Amino acid sequence: MDLTSLPRVTLPNGDTRIKRIAFLAEVRNRALAPLDTVPVPFDRILYLNDVNFDPIDATQLLFSTNIDSNGHANYAAACAVDFINAFKFYDRFATRDLEGWVTGIPFFPWFTSAGSAVSRQDVLEGKDAVRVRSCWGGMTAFEAKWFQDHARFVQTPDASPSPVSPLRFRYEEDTFWESSECCLVHADLQQRRTSMGLPLDSGIYMNPYIRVAYDPKTLSWLSLTRRPERLYAAIHDLLNWAIGFPIYNPRQMEEPGQEVADTVWEYDDPVRAYLPNATTADLSGHWREVTRVATPGGFCGGPNLLVINETPQQGEGRWGKIEPPGPAA
Amino acid sequence: METRLSDCTYCSLLVGQGEILNPDNGVWMNERMDERTKRWSGAEHLGYVYNIYRSWLKLAGADGISTMAPPAGQKKVVSRKGALLEALGYIGRQQPRPGARQAKPRPCLTLRDWARIWALELPPLPAPLPFPELPQPTVSPLRLATSRALGSPVGLGHGAKVIPNLSLKTPPCANPHPSSPLHLPTQYLPTLTLALALSPSRPQTAYSLQLSGCQRPRLPSSPHAYAALMSMRIHPSTPDYELLPRASSDADDLDLDLGLHPRPVVQRHVPQPSWLALLGSKMSGVDKLVDPVVCAHYVTPRRRKRSVLRLIYWSIFSVPYICLFLVLSAVVLFPSYTHRPAHYNELRNRAIATNALGRANVRNEKVFIAAAIYEDRGALTSGPWGKAVLDLVDLLGPQNVHLSIFENDPDVETRQSLLDFEKKAPCNTHPLAYYHDFVLTIAQAIPPSPSRTWI
Numbered sequence: 001m002d003l004t005s006l007p008r009v010t011l012p013n014g015d016t017r018i019k020r021i022a023f024l025a026e027v028r029n030r031a032l033a034p035l036d037t038v039p040v041p042f043d044r045i046l047y048l049n050d051v052n053f054d055p056i057d058a059t060q061l062l063f064s065t066n067i068d069s070n071g072h073a074n075y076a077a078a079c080a081v082d083f084i085n086a087f088k089f090y091d092r093f094a095t096r097d098l099e100g101w102v103t104g105i106p107f108f109p110w111f112t113s114a115g116s117a118v119s120r121q122d123v124l125e126g127k128d129a130v131r132v133r134s135c136w137g138g139m140t141a142f143e144a145k146w147f148q149d150h151a152r153f154v155q156t157p158d159a160s161p162s163p164v165s166p167l168r169f170r171y172e173e174d175t176f177w178e179s180s181e182c183c184l185v186h187a188d189l190q191q192r193r194t195s196m197g198l199p200l201d202s203g204i205y206m207n208p209y210i211r212v213a214y215d216p217k218t219l220s221w222l223s224l225t226r227r228p229e230r231l232y233a234a235i236h237d238l239l240n241w242a243i244g245f246p247i248y249n250p251r252q253m254e255e256p257g258q259e260v261a262d263t264v265w266e267y268d269d270p271v272r273a274y275l276p277n278a279t280t281a282d283l284s285g286h287w288r289e290v291t292r293v294a295t296p297g298g299f300c301g302g303p304n305l306l307v308i309n310e311t312p313q314q315g316e317g318r319w320g321k322i323e324p325p326g327p328a329a
Numbered sequence: 330m331e332t333r334l335s336d337c338t339y340c341s342l343l344v345g346q347g348e349i350l351n352p353d354n355g356v357w358m359n360e361r362m363d364e365r366t367k368r369w370s371g372a373e374h375l376g377y378v379y380n381i382y383r384s385w386l387k388l389a390g391a392d393g394i395s396t397m398a399p400p401a402g403q404k405k406v407v408s409r410k411g412a413l414l415e416a417l418g419y420i421g422r423q424q425p426r427p428g429a430r431q432a433k434p435r436p437c438l439t440l441r442d443w444a445r446i447w448a449l450e451l452p453p454l455p456a457p458l459p460f461p462e463l464p465q466p467t468v469s470p471l472r473l474a475t476s477r478a479l480g481s482p483v484g485l486g487h488g489a490k491v492i493p494n495l496s497l498k499t500p501p502c503a504n505p506h507p508s509s510p511l512h513l514p515t516q517y518l519p520t521l522t523l524a525l526a527l528s529p530s531r532p533q534t535a536y537s538l539q540l541s542g543c544q545r546p547r548l549p550s551s552p553h554a555y556a557a558l559m560s561m562r563i564h565p566s567t568p569d570y571e572l573l574p575r576a577s578s579d580a581d582d583l584d585l586d587l588g589l590h591p592r593p594v595v596q597r598h599v600p601q602p603s604w605l606a607l608l609g610s611k612m613s614g615v616d617k618l619v620d621p622v623v624c625a626h627y628v629t630p631r632r633r634k635r636s637v638l639r640l641i642y643w644s645i646f647s648v649p650y651i652c653l654f655l656v657l658s659a660v661v662l663f664p665s666y667t668h669r670p671a672h673y674n675e676l677r678n679r680a681i682a683t684n685a686l687g688r689a690n691v692r693n694e695k696v697f698i699a700a701a702i703y704e705d706r707g708a709l710t711s712g713p714w715g716k717a718v719l720d721l722v723d724l725l726g727p728q729n730v731h732l733s734i735f736e737n738d739p740d741v742e743t744r745q746s747l748l749d750f751e752k753k754a755p756c757n758t759h760p761l762a763y764y765h766d767f768v769l770t771i772a773q774a775i776p777p778s779p780s781r782t783w784i
Contacts, residue, residue, distance in 0.1 A: 031699040031735035038731055043694035048718070050702045050709050055720035056680045059689040062696065062725075064673045071672065072692075108665070128670060144697060208666045209673065216713050227664035228656040 003310065009175045012270035012325060017307040020319050025169035025181035032147060032168065041153045042144035051082055051138035051212040052219045061210045062141045066129035075129065075143065076189055076203030080210040081110075082138030086221035090214065094136040094182035098202060100252045100299025104240035108229035112246045113237055119206075124233060129205035133198070133299055134186040138212040146189055167192060172301055174292070176264075176324035177251075179300035187297030197255040197296055251298030258294040263287050265325040273325070280328040680724055687726020696725050701735045707746025710734070715750050722754065 006023055008016040028047070035042070044062055057080070065078040084090040089106040096102060097111040097119035104112040111120035111132075122130040146167040167188055169181040179187075186204050190196070193203055211226070213219035240246070254260060265285050267273040272282040305322040312318060659665075669677075680689040687693065698718070702709055709715060722730045732754065736743065 027701045027735060027737055028699075030737075031701045031733050032697075033735075034731060034733050035697060038697075040695055040731065042697045042731070045697045045699060046721075048698065048700040048702075050700075050704065050714060052713055053717055055717050055724055056677050056689065058717075058721050059680060059724050060669075060673050060676055063690070063692075063694070064670075064676055067672060126666060128673070144695075147697075209669050223667070224660075226666050228659035229665045230663065231655055231659050 003308065007173075009173070009305070011175070011274065011322070012267055013274040014271070015274070017305070017322075018310065019171050019178070020306040020308050021171040021178060021181050023308055025171045025184075028169040028181060035144075035148045035166065039153075041150050042148055045142040045144045045147055047140050047142065049082070049136075049138045049212075051080075051214060052216050053080070053139055053210075053212040054219070057210045057212075058139065061139065061207055064128070065141070065207045065210075066205050075141070075205050076146070076193055077135075077143070077186055078129070078141045078205045078207055079132075079135035079137035080139040080212045081206060081208050082136075083211060083213045083218055083222060086218055086225040091136050091138065091182075094134055094180040094186075094300075095206075096133040096135075096183065096299050098131045098133055100133045100198060100249070101246040102249065104236060104245040105243060107236065108226075108232050109236060112240050114246050123206075123208060124230065126208075128207055128209050130208060131202060132204050132206045133190075133202055134183040134204060135206040136180070136182040137206065137210075138214075139210070140182070142189070146192055164192065172295075172297070176303055176305050176322075177301050178304055178306050179297055179302075183300035184297040187300055191256055191296040197294075197298070198253065247302075249299065249302065251294070251301060254294040254298035256294055256296045260292050260294050262290045262292055264290050265327060267325055270325075283326075283328040285325070285327065686723060687729060689724035690726050690729055693726065693729055695729050696731075698722070698730060698732045699735075700733070701737075703736065704739070704743050704746075706740060706742035707749075710743070710750040711746040715746075715753075719750075719753060727754075 003018060003023070006018045006026060008018055010016050031047075032045075035045075046058065046062060061078055061080055063073050066074050068074045082090045087107050089103070089108075089110050092103050092106055095110070097114075097117070099115040099118070101112055101114045103110045109120050109123040111117065111123060113120055119130055119132050149166050167185065169185050170188070171181060172179045172184065186202075187197070190199055190202055190204070193199070194201070211219075211222045213222060251260075264287070266288045267283065267285040269282060269284075272278060273285070275282065303324050305324070307320045307322060309316055309318055309320045676689060679691070682688070690696070698721070700718070702714075704710065718732070722732060734747070734750075736747065739747065
């Protein structure tokens with residue numbers, strides 16, 4: 001894929017970078033591209049990561065999660081739970097509880113007791129459809145109509161194309177704010193579904209019966225290692241408290257369209273501030289208020305900048321991270 | 330060889346960590362290092378205990394103890410002296426590093442140590458000596474023994490190790506010394522401890538091990554009676570004993586010549602009765618406090634500290650077992666996310682009952698399966714991931730599925746793996762639409778990246 005086709009963000013010193021999430025969102029969207037052209041109205045979309053999974057589990061995620069009285073699986077999105085080892089939950093970046101709180105330490109019951117802790121309660125009650133704000137879990141089923149303009153399949157004379165474009169993955173355009181593309185897609189989905197940023201009924205569910213892993217051996221252990229996990233709840237709470245989870249997110253409760261004032265640090269000399277050997281004096285500056293219109297998915301993000309290392313030197317990784325501007329520590 | 334008890338000091342061989350029960354007053358004596366001389370001030374007690382042991386050696390014959398097996402984890406000590414000191418727990422304590430904390434002493438004699446000494450050094454017994462496996466006690470044996478006997482933890486300071494209940498299969502014996510004022514204890518010996526009859530006034534001549542050959546007798550029913558009994562026994566009429574004369578208190582200098590040479594008798598200081606004792610003789614309740622046995626039980630801070638430590642030890646080390654119990658009961662009795670709702674199981678049963686295409690997709694829903702993956706040399710598409718995806722297509726029905734896999738910049742093997750995967754995909758047999766070489770925007774330097782999509 002041509003990186004030059006990807007959008008770039010500008011640093012205070014004038015440099016431009018490619019956001020890593022912009023790249024990942026583009027890659028995910030490429031796999032969705034046939035939705036625009038295939039002449040089939042789809043009912044469901046199943047998005048797979050490079051995870052090991054049981055095919056029957058996948059069908060259960062698709063057709064058994066949160067069934068209504070007609071036996072129809074009723075969700076806007078339903079995720080599996082992914083594990084990096086037999087105990088450790090993997091996808092903290094994209095998972096938010098129903099109030100938008102980030103998860104606690106990555107083992108059962110995953111969600112913290114912050115706020116009303118609806119998601120945590122659902123997990124502890126053993127529900128198959130745990131109400132969440134966002135999740136991914138290595139494998140996510142969606143209601144397809146949000147990703148495909150179904151109006152084009154309706155053979156009526158007054159049928160007009162949908163005013164909004166089909167849902168796709170996107171990145172956070174704010175330079176020093178990053179969110180997972182897999183969280184933003186849920187935020188946008190809820191926005192389209194309810195015209196609200198934080199609807200009480202998110203329509204997004206995590207299904208803890210369906211578990212996937214990043215290697216076959218871990219997958220084979222998951223059916224056993226889940227059995228005693230309800231014992232972990234108290235320890236989980238204790239450790240979250242000790243560590244300070246969930247981490248505060250200033251944009252968690254923002255409603256899309258809302259005007260918000262951010263206080264940002266402006267360097268007096270941005271060029272010198274971004275030099276590798278910048279001194280404390282180079283980092284001098286002042287706080288400034290910047291207003292911004294909130295977009296969906298404030299709960300998804302955190303204050304930093306994840307970039308693609310376009311010219312990796314020996315020993316450097318493909319990804320880089322840049323902290324937002326701030327006074328010298 | 331039997332010695333009349335009236336001549337004897339009751340010598341209870343109770344040796345603890347740096348502590349010896351002083352048989353004169355029933356108080357545990359701490360041994361401490363004299364900072365000035367770097368010697369153990371309690372060495373006279375060492376000598377005292379050694380003397381008791383010497384009588385054992387005499388009984389057992391010259392080389393009896395040298396064959397004693399070494400305690401676990403320690404090399405065999407061949408000399409009698411070494412074996413003896415080792416058994417006593419004195420090895421390793423004689424020369425502490427200057428400035429360092431007192432080196433960790435060997436624990437007091439374990440039951441096993443006693444058993445070895447006992448088995449090796451006793452003269453042949455009239456009947457087989459049934460020695461059951463003596464477990465490493467978790468409760469102090471004396472406590473155990475006394476608790477067993479009395480049903481209450483009264484004793485000579487808890488924590489000391491003695492042999493409990495040596496069930497000697499000998500007939501009940503008559504009281505051999507009815508006139509002896511100190512005879513009374515004899516019949517209680519088997520249940521209490523090793524008792525050694527030692528003649529304090531004639532140290533070289535009249536050593537004997539007074540083992541009770543009686544059947545296990547009845548014991549005083551109350552702890553007080555027992556304490557009174559013990560008190561009697563440990564107050565000898567003439568509380569002097571032989572002190573081993575030594576030029577140095579270092580153990581290596583101990584003369585272990587089995588007492589063939591006469592030793593001078595050192596007169597031991599006899600403490601005056603304390604004000605408390607005098608008070609105790611007037612007031613009924615106080616005499617129990619004055620009773621050295623009871624007193625020893627309550628005034629031994631080191632021992633009590635050790636029992637606190639033991640409590641902490643067990644609290645800590647029982648945690649894994651409690652956890653294991655909880656986990657096992659959770660795993661068996663209330664497993665999490667294991668028993669799926671009925672409609673999940675129906676779907677699973679349907680999926681495994683037949684091989685029909687689309688068997689898990691009852692409503693024939695159209696499913697778009699998307700995947701954006703990165704793989705090294707086709708590890709995913711030709712591995713378990715690829716198989717799971719193909720099985721899933723089979724369950725959903727190829728006629729209902731559009732599979733779209735995007736892979737950015739695949740390597741050569743991955744490219745081949747994708748082509749093979751395409752051939753295996755059942756979707757090809759029911760194509761609603763087929764996209765070949767879905768060409769993406771490519772920079773000129775990079776070869777085309779295929780995205781395989783099927784319906």
